[in-house]
Amino acid sequence: MTNIKNWFSHHHEDNAGEEALLPKFYWNPYLVGIGLGIVLLASFVIMGRGLGASGALSTVVSVVVNQVAPEHTANNEFYKGYLGDGSVSPFKDWLIFLVIGVFVGGFFSGALAGRNKMIVEKGPNISTKGRLTYAFIGGTLMGFGAKMARGCTSGQGLTGGAMLSVGGWAFMLAVFAGGYAMAYFVRRQWI
Amino acid sequence: MIAPFFKFGYFNDEISLVVAFIIGIGFGFFLERGGFGSARLLAAQFYFTDMRVFKVMFTAIVTAMIGVFYLSWIGWVDISLIYYGNTYLLAQIFGGLILGIGFVIGGYCPGTSAVSIATGRIDGIVYALGGFFGIFIFGEAYPMIEGFVNGNYMGMINIPQLLNINYGMILFIVILLAIGGFTAAEWGEKVMAKKRAEK
Numbered sequence: 001m002t003n004i005k006n007w008f009s010h011h012h013e014d015n016a017g018e019e020a021l022l023p024k025f026y027w028n029p030y031l032v033g034i035g036l037g038i039v040l041l042a043s044f045v046i047m048g049r050g051l052g053a054s055g056a057l058s059t060v061v062s063v064v065v066n067q068v069a070p071e072h073t074a075n076n077e078f079y080k081g082y083l084g085d086g087s088v089s090p091f092k093d094w095l096i097f098l099v100i101g102v103f104v105g106g107f108f109s110g111a112l113a114g115r116n117k118m119i120v121e122k123g124p125n126i127s128t129k130g131r132l133t134y135a136f137i138g139g140t141l142m143g144f145g146a147k148m149a150r151g152c153t154s155g156q157g158l159t160g161g162a163m164l165s166v167g168g169w170a171f172m173l174a175v176f177a178g179g180y181a182m183a184y185f186v187r188r189q190w191i
Numbered sequence: 192m193i194a195p196f197f198k199f200g201y202f203n204d205e206i207s208l209v210v211a212f213i214i215g216i217g218f219g220f221f222l223e224r225g226g227f228g229s230a231r232l233l234a235a236q237f238y239f240t241d242m243r244v245f246k247v248m249f250t251a252i253v254t255a256m257i258g259v260f261y262l263s264w265i266g267w268v269d270i271s272l273i274y275y276g277n278t279y280l281l282a283q284i285f286g287g288l289i290l291g292i293g294f295v296i297g298g299y300c301p302g303t304s305a306v307s308i309a310t311g312r313i314d315g316i317v318y319a320l321g322g323f324f325g326i327f328i329f330g331e332a333y334p335m336i337e338g339f340v341n342g343n344y345m346g347m348i349n350i351p352q353l354l355n356i357n358y359g360m361i362l363f364i365v366i367l368l369a370i371g372g373f374t375a376a377e378w379g380e381k382v383m384a385k386k387r388a389e390k
Contacts (some may be wrong), residue, residue, distance in 0.1 A: 018243060023241060029250070032243075035224070036247060037252070039217040041259060041284075044258075044377050048273050065330065082228035100212060110306075114368070118311040134296050135230075138297015143327075144329045145289030148340060148351050149283050160275050163349060166349060172248075174287025175290055
């Protein structure tokens with residue numbers, strides 16, 4: 001049990017942990033891109049579909065809303081799409097299992113590098129409370145935007161991008177456009 | 192043609208969930224290796240100080256794109272059996288803009304927030320809670336915005352089909368764009384590093 005706690009703190013009590021968070025300790029971005037591309041390719045070849053993440057969040061939301069107000073979800077095509085016809089659990093789903101895997105893979109990589117740490121990531125010029133407020137607002141916009149676009153950076157960006165999807169490329173260009181247009185106004189949070 | 196394996200019935204739905212889990216592990220592993228569990232590194236993309244989001248995404252897209260094209264060319268993969276999202280042009284542009292704004296405000300996107308939570312980032316947890324809330328708002332608003340969301344339907348269409356240009360030619364153009372983009376990104380990072388050093 002003590003070992004599990006160590007996974008989230010540090011292997012060493014000195015400053016080695018802070019250093020592990022510096023960009024140079026991450027892998028070369030092009031190497032990571034090739035690795036990620038091979039994972040995506042494996043998904044295409046084995047399953048005939050790509051990666052995704054936001055769909056798993058939608059399933060969770062739909063199930064929770066259905067628990068609270070089943071009559072309400074019965075009249076809403078959006079929730080119904082994620083709940084299915086009731087013959088199988090909505091959680092027996094490709095994207096749900098994929099995202100569980102993402103947690104495991106991310107945790108494993110972070111543990112290997114000594115980067116698993118309970119912290120709030122923020123720039124030096126913003127309070128923790130301010131950062132968390134921004135995180136919530138950003139997350140809300142992301143949730144709404146991803147559903148509007150029928151996918152996120154994984155489903156539309158990576159998968160659609162690699163398959164040369166028209167919507168995927170339009171989406172991806174819009175994501176970068178939106179990010180750059182907004183960046184100036186939230187710069188105090190990051191730099 | 193032997194692939195996609197699942198579409199040719201080599202294994203059932205239950206096994207596909209195990210496959211999803213294993214592919215997810217690979218996905219999460221590489222995202223974390225690339226620094227995608229860190230909001231500061233992700234947001235740096237939008238200030239030109241660290242262009243890793245662009246570099247990783249485009250390298251991944253180009254790798255998988257070439258892989259699929261090659262495997263289809265040698266007759267292993269039936270590319271028409273690989274599913275990707277239908278195009279609803281305006282909703283996807285509008286949704287992308289909102290997601291991009293949310294990305295720079297919140298510091299993550301859905302997949303990267305999962306990695307950030309796995310590595311202990313509290314802001315990642317709050318971001319994901321916001322994500323649930325945003326999806327809930329969308330679900331509640333859905334009956335009202337259904338027309339817009341389902342408008343401009345173009346089906347499962349790729350750029351070669353849209354422009355009526357050879358698949359290989361588009362592939363070649365994307366590779367050239369990527370190489371140009373990477374060169375620009377490396378140059379931009381150097382310029383920004385110099386600027387910061389002068390301050």
